Amino acid sequence: MLDANLKNQLKGYLEKVTQPFEIVASLDDGDKSRELQELLQEIEELSRHITLRTDGDDARKPSFSLNRPGDNISLRFAGIPMGHEFTSLVLALLQVGGHPSKAGQDVIEQVKNVEGEFNFETYFSLSCQNCPDVVQALNLMATLNPNIRHVAIDGALFQDEVEERQVMAVPTVFLNGETFGQGRMGLEEILSKIDTGASAREAEKLNAQAPYDVLVVGGGPAGASAAIYAARKGIRTGVAAERFGGQVLDTNAIENFTSIRETDGPKFAQALEEHVKDYDVDIMNLQRAVKLVPAGEKGGLNEVQFASGASLRAKTLILSTGARWREMDVPGEAEYRNKGVAYCPHCDGPLFKGKRVAVIGGGNSGVEAAIDLAGIVAHVTLIEYDSQLRADDVLQRKLRSLKNVDVITSALTSEVKGDGKKVTGLTYKDRNSSEFHSLDLEGIFVQIGLLPNSDWLKGTVELSPRGEIIVDSRGATSLPGVFAAGDVTTVPYKQIVVATGDGAKAALSAFDHLIRTSAPE
Template sequence: MLDTNTSAQLKTLLERLESPIDIVASLNDSDKSDKIKELVTEIAALSDQVTARFDGQNERKPSFGIAKTGEQPRVFFAGLPMGHEFTSLILALLQVSGYAPKVSDEILAQIKSLDLKANFDVFVSLSCHNCPDVVQALNLIAINNPGTTTTMIDGAFFQDEVEERKIMAVPMVFQDGEHIGQGRMTLEEIIAKLDTGAAAKDAEKLNAKEAFDVLVIGGGPAGATAAVYAARKGIRTGIVAERFGGQVMDTMDIENFISVQKTQGPKFAADMEAHVREYGVDIMNLQKVKNIVGADQTAKGLVEIELENGAKLASKTVILSTGARWREMNVPGEKDYKTRGVAYCPHCDGPLFKGKRVAVIGGGNSGVEAAIDLAGLVEHVTVVEFDTKLRADQVLQDKLHSLKNTTVIMNALSTEVIGDGSQVTALKYKDRATDEEHIVELAGIFVQIGLLPNTDFLKDTAVELSNRNEIVVNERNETNVKGVFAAGDCTTVPYKQIIIASGEGAKAALSAFDYMIRSGQ
């Protein structure tokens, strides 16, 4: 099952095991069991520290668990953890043996203090680039909480269970059978969800911080670049981010960032964070901004930021770089059927619709690329475009039209997502030329219709927004509020691209520094 190169690499990694471990398989008479047995046997053959056992009693078969020799498994894999999940397998093998995880002492102490007794299930698809972070986070929590287990479940391996639980988006997480979350979640986000006192503790720490010279709001390409440029000036710099990496974390392939021929969003985001940390920037992750008050309105002449948890931060200057999010259709049924047929990431959720009929809403590059990808998995793809023509690059249109299982409907307004109470069954749309309504029967709807700026928290502030709710900036990235600058996809600057956002972040930091010099701060 493992090719020669993979086996050699895994053999080298297994030399780092801190103690003997057992891989305990729970099998039945299925072909899938044979594959599990083959994988477990091959891994055990690579190290004297690994023993393969086939006497497991896990109810979910086939599967295998990993445990220190003499202990019961708490980390399970129900499926073959290959593809994106192979790293999850390697880390589980090492960490179960006692190999130290690459997390801060503070985070590890917080995990251990959870003192959890729970059973987690996380449903994944092996093509999902968001799933490994969730699997690895839950594995680490289970390893450090003796009363807890976690199981990675490959939806393709357990299709009946996927159908029974109506799982139509991954990763999907259950705690003791109750749904607690879906989509990309970092280790810190999961801990915060499980640690009920985390918000109060965070607020106390944040309130104690001294004023910053530059405080960046948002941790995407614009914010990360702004922080690096500010920190390189030797001034006190901080980042407040709801999720470091921003929308890049949900991007699969990046092929247009000059000098980087190809990378993936999560890796790009991790590299950004490592670069920012190199300069000692104070990163305050998982924090959502509630309000902002300009320097000319505060007693100390500093810009003040209020967070959702009640904490307040102050800074001589602030750079708003909150980015954007996927635009929703805003039609009846969309919210009701999110993760139950309505999806926004074809890479992650596409495999769950194998052999089914789906629609893609939007005929731009994102929509047509999604349709092309999905066409290789599903029975049929219908592209629904509002305009009278597709807006994607011609090379993408040509590829789409060459596929036999795709249909394009243009000049169409999506009006309703229809379901049976548990999952999507159809899409209703109106022909804009005739006003005639039509219904397309299908199981999934992938929405790819552009972006909305993350500026809702600014609507009741003095910061000027455009009619599209973008932050209005000049050529120096200044807003209309003293000491407040902005950069990236949340602003009126055209062309929402990573490289443009990065450049705007650099400009904003330089402008903020220049402002402090000229104002004598």
């Protein structure tokens, strides 16, 4: 099952295992059980510390648990964790085998001290780049605390469960049988939800921070680049981000960043964070900015307030809060979000295997989504507002070669329909005839561009009609000492490589501002 190269890599990792443990598989006579057994046998052969048993009696088959003698660890994979989840499998093997996690010691102690009974179930898909963060975080928590149990379930393999529990987006996490959350969540975010005092303690800690020379708000490519360039100048630098990595975390393939031939979003985001950590930068994650209080006319400090209750002060600011998926803003969209309305075809596509779906948007992202989904679902209808598709010609040719794809242009999606639990169809208006038409389907993937994350800045910095922060050639905003970079600004071409350059420019401009304003008269 594993090729020679992957097997050699895995063998190298498993040399770090120091404690014996068992893999207990629950199997049936199906092909997937035979595949899983083959994988687990290969893993057993790679480490003298690992023993495989095939007498498991779990109701989910195929599945396997990782058990360490003398410890009450409850960690299980239901399915075959390959694809994006292979890394989750490797980390689970290492951590159950005694190899320490890279998580901070304070976070590890917090996990160990959490009280209560927590039975987590995570539904994932092997093509989802957001799922591993959740699976890995909960696996680590289950390894550290016997009161925390976790099962990671391949939704495509356990389709009956997905249907019964109305799982229509991944990752979806259940806690003690109730929906806990959907979408990417890291270890600290999960902890903050089950350890109710964590957010208040963190806010108190941040409120006590001394003022920064430069505070970067946002942790995507622009924010990371700004932090690096500021820290290299030797000035006190902090980064406060709702989630470090930003929109890059939701990006599947990156093939156009100069010097990196190919990577994916989560790997790129991890590299960004590791690079920032090479410098003396305070990283404050899970902090969503809600208000900017600019410095007064006679000087002083800028203040940024966060949803957690924390406030941070700084002589200069770099605003790099990025953008988010644009929504259709039609009746039914909000009601059926994650119940058939989705925004990530790579993540959620496998859950719609054999079903009918629509893709809204005829740009590159929409056409690429339709092409990918056509290989999974029964039928795709692509709906474009304009009279023609806007995607690259090579993508359009590929799209039109697919027999299970229909393209409807000059169409305005007007309503998402559902039965109260899930999507059942949509209504669109023909812009030529003004007639309304209905489509029966089970999924809608929205791919109509981005909106800047600038709502919290209204009334402070000058914004464009589209809500972008207006900046000059140096990244300066309408407020002295406040700069901006990346997708949240009016800078054209929303690309990672453009954002990183913008971040560097904003940091250099902030440093120049500090020098000029602190010089004696």
